[in-house]
Amino acid sequence: METGMETLGEVRRELLNITATRYLSGEMQIMLYDHLLTFADEVEYIWKAKWSLPKAFFLVLRYVVPTAMIIHTYQMSGLGNVNLSDAQTLNSSSSCRGWLTTGLYLGVAAISIGNFIVLLRLWVIWERNARLLIFTLTIFIITQISTLAVATYMVVHWISDMLFLSQIHMCGLTHKPPMVWLWAPGLVFEVMVFSLALWNALSRPITVSPAGDSLYRDGLGYFVVIALRVLNLILSVAAHISLMFLGIFFIWAATTVTVSRLVFHFRRLSTVCLVQRMQDEEDPSPQLSRQETRATVDKYLRVLNSVDETVVQTSEEEYELCEGAPAGTSITISEVTISGSSTNLTRKERDA
Template identity: 45%
Template sequence: MADSAFSLTVYELQNYKASQYVGVAGLVVLLWDHLLTFNDEVRLIWRARLSIPKLLFLFNRYAVPTSLIALTYATSGLSDDILPDSVCQIWFGIGVVLGMLSIGTSNFLVLLRLWVLWDRRTRLVLSTLILFVLTQLTSIVCTAYVVASMIPSMVFDPDLHACMLTGKVDFAILWSPGVVFELMVFIMTCWNALDQPLPQHAKMARVMYRDGSTYFFVLFGLRVVNLVLSIIAPRSLVFLGVFFIWSACNVTLTRLIMNLRRITDEAEESHIEEFHIDCPQWPVSPGLGSCASESYELQGKGS
């Protein structure tokens, strides 16, 4: 077991309490937003046909709050349960892995939308795909290193009723690959917007630039704060922003993907209406088969 809370300084106790309150606040925001957007999720996501992006979105949507509930329980100090050190080690090890997976899948989902926005221009798609693969491989190595160095230092303090670290862990290398990737993609997006100010998908472009800019500035700023804290903050503040930033990442990604999906649905409904107006209902001649086929492809929903 760790040293008791009485061996900690008042400053350290205040830091631990601040980290606990910020983490709980992030979880509350995440769960509240989940409830607010659940109807949109059913309408826009669940009814869409099965695809890899849909599965990745649902993974982020449900794996993140599930993991955060477990980790918040282990760090909040609200429970009277005395957990063995092994529980803290296992939960935090899994939490770090899930956290990096969620960041990777979030970046990939945004990248898929950007490829559509860029009209799948080969040079941009290949360059961003290579950058994504390289940063993810780097993240895998960094995650394995951090988990291996963190587990021996993770213990449960019976007085604080919380899992805590007894040694310094280099969390900075966890956030660095993601920060580099997001910065590079944002620069490419700005360059493409100047190079091609009126893309083919103009309405989607407006949503992507508006919400995507919010996604970038909010999360990039928070992750930079996380990176700085992991470098300069004392051990008692190492988790100050981790859980809140993870919650903010999930909320912002959900809003971005659902807004884009809403725009896509509106476009599909517009095409379906045009199909009923412009295409004869019967008889359908061979030359008009493409009209029905195109409308069906645009629906993008399962039965």
């Protein structure tokens, strides 16, 4: 009797774990909803841009991931009345092993593309520093090759453990593979990117770079992705086999959403700066950089404050920045009035 109760308890735990995994796969709906919200930005900033490798990578990430997640949700989550075979072949559309293998490689490719796009943005905020570029590119190549090698090793050695559970209409594994080695390389890369972005943010004023500001706004999302990577790493080591895939769909969707919004923010800021640069070219008035404007104001204040008879008054005026601050924000500079005569030092700032 006690053995029977233990068996029922084990079955109940397995079903609860599977249910939790299915609930977290609902992140696909959030990703699709975000896709609809940002579709106008995609048309404006991606489709209208000239073709390039980053654009092609972005569109692959943008559309292949949702398509793959929809197929996997239908085929293997139990939502559809689909029965897959346990055949050893990998190229059969009705093989559970084939679907899991395809999904594994698609996941590796999608996350690699997302990491590369983020790496391109990291190079921008570091002003394409040659040493940093070589270092980060080397780490990227090493981690991605390591991830691909681990994925291939898992497919070769653990394919026989993949089977279709007809009772719950879901694919599963009979033994727990060493997933920790699959997640570890990507986690190393993302921690490196996050650390370098944080270092860049702390080493300069927040308003210096709109590219940096875009990373600040999306930093929380990227931090959440890293936290999910850590969760997967912990689950792959400590959790039961039925919880091993708990965060995979969630990470897949969260990575796509975070990278997409990061790209849109950068493209939007680049467009704003381009418009302002064109306006500057049409305006023949003298242009002062931010540093020149500040230095000029300080110079006047130092000179005027040394003369007792001179009355110095300052007023505040807001003006928009392109390279110096995020779009839509402003800073204030001083207008100095000397004995009733006004010397306006305010200038529209040139895009550096």
